[in-house]
Amino acid sequence: MTQIPGITLRPAEDGDLPQIVNLDRLSFAPLSTNAEIEREWYGQGLALPDRSLFVAEQGMTGLAVGSYAQLRLGVCFEGQVLPAMGLSAVAVAPHFRGQKLARLLLEHAIADGQAQQLPLMMLYPFQHGFYRKLGWAWVGRSxxxxxxxxxxxxxxxxxxxxxxxxxxxxxxxxxxxxxxxxxxxxxxxxxxxxxxxxxxxxxxxxxxxxxxxxxxxxxxxxxxxxxxxxxxxxxxxxxxxxxxxxxxxxxxxxxxxxxxxxxxxxxxxxxxxxxxxxxxxxxxxxxxxxxxxxxxxxxxxxxxxxAGFMWRLVDLEAAFRLRPIAVQPLFQLTFQLTDPMLGERTITADFVDGKMYPTTQPAATQIKTSIEHLTELFAGFRRSRDLLWTGELEVEGDRALLSSLDHAWASTPPFCWDFF
Ligand SMILES: CC(C)(COP(=O)(O)OP(=O)(O)OC[C@H]1O[C@@H](n2cnc3c(N)ncnc32)[C@H](O)[C@@H]1OP(=O)(O)O)[C@@H](O)C(=O)NCCC(=O)NCCS
Incomplete structure (x- = not known):
């Protein structure tokens, strides 16, 4: 976990509203006034039933130097509703940029997502590269x-x-x-x-x-x-x-x-x-x-x-259990994943009867890739054989299983009308 001396991260309270409004103005709309931002973005106050805000407070000054919002979402996918966390309004005070505060905010969100066993996170990036470096995948194309x-x-x-x-x-x-x-x-x-x-x-x-x-x-x-x-x-x-x-x-x-x-x-x-x-x-x-x-x-x-929104798989077991797959004969795969925020991770699953069942026994065939690429594959946005070709994925064992995986995960890539 990233640590920044003197900074604490906590849920926002009503009294934080003026500081959050000011951070949002400086980060997203520097030509607006605080009054305009408050009226347009927080007309119903800070806390909404499906939105929680967090602030990073500087102990020395008592000032909020960063903030972000978690949204409770349900994302439809292959006929299921995947519980997901939406991230929005990630803002760092201009004088505090480049000190890994954004990374700290995102680590906090992921830790919360893991604690809630959420399969998925979603956000609209200001730059895709920034979030790709942290394990998010571009999957929203319109x-x-x-x-x-x-x-x-x-x-x-x-x-x-x-x-x-x-x-x-x-x-x-x-x-x-x-x-x-x-x-x-x-x-x-x-x-x-x-x-x-x-x-x-x-x-x-x-x-x-x-x-x-x-x-x-x-x-x-x-x-x-x-x-x-x-x-x-x-x-x-x-x-x-x-x-x-x-x-x-x-x-x-x-x-x-x-x-x-x-x-x-x-x-x-x-x-x-x-x-x-x-x-x-x-x-x-x-x-x-x-x-x-x-x-x-x-x-x-x-x-x-x-190029629009990004997804990131969070709780892999939950994600695998919830996602329906195309029916075909049983096969087993182990994924060895690099994750820039959570470190190395492994998941093994049986693919059978239109579902995936995570298991603990490693499979004979192992796929090595990153959490970003696993998310692209899971979303039906790219195919494992294409990632092998570009060197974004490696296989040890039976390469023919990549065809089985692509068939299992073949789906229409995600699209969304809502923006946040
Ligand atoms: C974007 C923002 C939140 C970043 O905050 P920050 O605390 O300065 O970010 P961090 O210090 O944690 O990370 C910056 C790192 O990302 C890197 N980075 C920035 N843009 C990048 C990109 N497009 N591709 C790859 N890396 C990128 C930086 O080089 C830096 O890496 P380094 O520390 O290895 O040099 C901040 O600039 C901000 O509030 N901007 C205005 C509001 C905004 O656009 N918010 C995003 C909403 S989605």
Whole structure:
């Protein structure tokens, strides 16, 4: 464990609010005022049912020089809800940077995660490299298409779209999201407050539902905004969409197409295997936006791939027990892991009947890799045979078991609508 002389880490108390607000301002929004930060970020006070804050206090001055928040999350994966800790607002006072305080805060969070036997941690990094050095893995990839509204197909199912009415639709829509979440990897099982903050009225934000016989089967949350210099063009930024049937999906896309007279651009945020780009009239970015040279042969700029959140496996046994796998004949593997924060670790498991059973007897085949790479594999983000090829993983024993492992862990990589 990292020790910094004179620094103690403790749960935040109500009286710490002004200091935490000041740290957040200096770390994330140095042009805002403390009053603005307090209003926007801590409108409901410091402690929320699913959020705990911690401060690093300097004994000599009694000042908080660092703080961070732990969030209680449920991450949907292969039909299960994995209990997870979200990390946010990791902040170190500018005058205290580079003294390993951030590392101390993260070690504290991991120790708590281990004590709670949490399989997983999740965070949105300011820089991926910083957290990779500490064992986190980039697993959140999203796609964004900035396309002309007139290039969207105007499906007739758009006639089923109605404006969101909180009194009529709220509970049904929330339940619809939760059902959809369980069918996707990475979506959060939302607590009520997470859902409420998603649909609450905000200037420029609108929610529309796709309904059949009064029953919502999908919805889209859009934020209207002026895009890119010269900021003349009005766009609808899709912040979240859920469609439970193909008709609902076409209804949402057709609805956005019908905004073409008012809007230049639709910004469609989505996951990798969404068929959206195939349905466009033109496979290209909105030509009204500033041109981006493709720099490669006869191609058009179509969309961007964005690097988002990171995961880190914490309690390996819990993670292995909870994750369903593809069914195939029994095999056994031992993982020897390097972990920059927790040191060397080993886990052996039997892979059988669609599940993993941790055991103590070492297996004949051993895989050597890091906690970061194990997390990538576990998430279905990369395959062990690719890691062998790049030298990020080594095998002792039967190499053919890498194919079995890749088959067992094959899954759609995680994607998440929520940001924190
Ligand atoms: C990011 C922040 C929390 C780091 O705090 P800190 O206490 O200075 O960090 P530490 O001293 O524990 O660690 C810094 C180490 O990370 C390294 N590092 C920083 N960025 C890195 C990167 N992209 N890739 C690899 N290493 C990186 C530094 O070189 C340093 O390593 P060294 O000590 O071996 O030289 C702090 O700068 C901060 O509050 N920034 C503004 C708010 C913010 O961005 N928070 C993160 C939210 S996700």
């Amino acid at each position: 796609h964004q298409y900035r396309v002309a509204a007139r290039h969207l197909p105007s499906y007739t199912e758009r006639s089923h779209i109605v404006p969101y009415d909180p009194f009529q639709h709220e509970p049904v829509l929330q339940a619809l999201y939760q059902r959809a979440a369980l069918k996707h990897n990475g979506w959060l099982k939302r607590w009520d407050w997470q859902w409420q903050s998603r649909v609450k009225p905000v200037t420029g934000r609108e929610v529309y539902c796709y309904t059949e016989a009064g029953e919502p089967l999908g919805y889209v949350i859009v934020q209207f905004a002026r895009l890119e210099p010269p900021q003349k063009l009005l766009a609808a930024i899709v912040q979240e969409w859920v469609a439970t049937t193909p008709a609902a999906y076409r209804g949402l896309v057709g609805f956005l197409a019908s905004l073409r007279d008012q809007l230049s651009t639709i910004v469609w945020n989505t996951y990798t295997d969404d068929p959206f780009p195939h349905l466009l009239r033109e496979q290209r970015r909105d030509p009204a936006l500033a041109a981006i040279a493709s720099e490669f042969g006869w191609t058009h700029h179509l969309g961007t791939i964005n």
